[in-house]
Amino acid sequence: MSTAFLIASSRPQGNTVQLANLVAEKLSRVSVFNLDDYDISVYDYEHRNRHDDFLPLIEKLVSFDHVVFVTPVYWYAMSAQLKIFFDRFSDLLTIEKNLGRKLKGLNCSVIATGSWDYPPPCFEDVFKLTFSYLGMPYQGMLYCPVDEDIDPNHSIPGISEFVARLQG
Template structure:
């Protein structure tokens, strides 16, 4: 199974990236870092066709499992990640063949907050979007980093999750 992690944090090497790196030690996964890309807000007039969104989603549809990794910002996914999800609507409107290619693929999600509290409903947008896109929702884990490094319980969660998606 070809796997890719799509990281959507406001800092490349922050806490979400620490979690992503640990996951990558367990699972062979490529990585796309959205904050390194130029992806604009969704535009009803399709005025942003020359940014990096379409080339990025075209790469992503080559994979069987797409793992979205986001920090928790105000009880929700990051703005970077939300913008990316908003843009996926273009794959249902103008670039339909890309949308068709998402069907049957697997989606999973990982959040990284500052404590163990998983906010109710946090993963609903991932789960529902997967359903809408005809993707299988593999599941999710909430992780956190309180100081500088993840606790043993977070390391265990990541290990179990990686076994599940292998």
């Protein structure tokens, strides 16, 4: 199984990226994409941004077996940069339908951190509903509550099961 991680955090080496790194080091075929490296603007009804980096990035992601969305919980929700990316899925339902059809069947998961013991249900609901609408099988979330820093020597509950799902 080939896996793509899509990083969407405001801290390049923050808690969420550290958690993603712990998962990535257990996988053999993983590629990492960071939204910081792409110029993707907010959804435009007139599609004047059709030549930004959204479509080329989607082209890359659909070539993997599994895409993992990596985001902290910010105000009960995914990060703003990931929400901008999700809004742009609408391009794939309008001006790029052929590319949009390639989303169908693409396995998806979420890696998240937050300061609370559990994420609010609304956090994961957005992923579940979006993936269901787009026909992308949702394989679940690895969520880690973080007080200060991720301790790489402290085992993260659920990490083995999560990795096993990514390995197919």
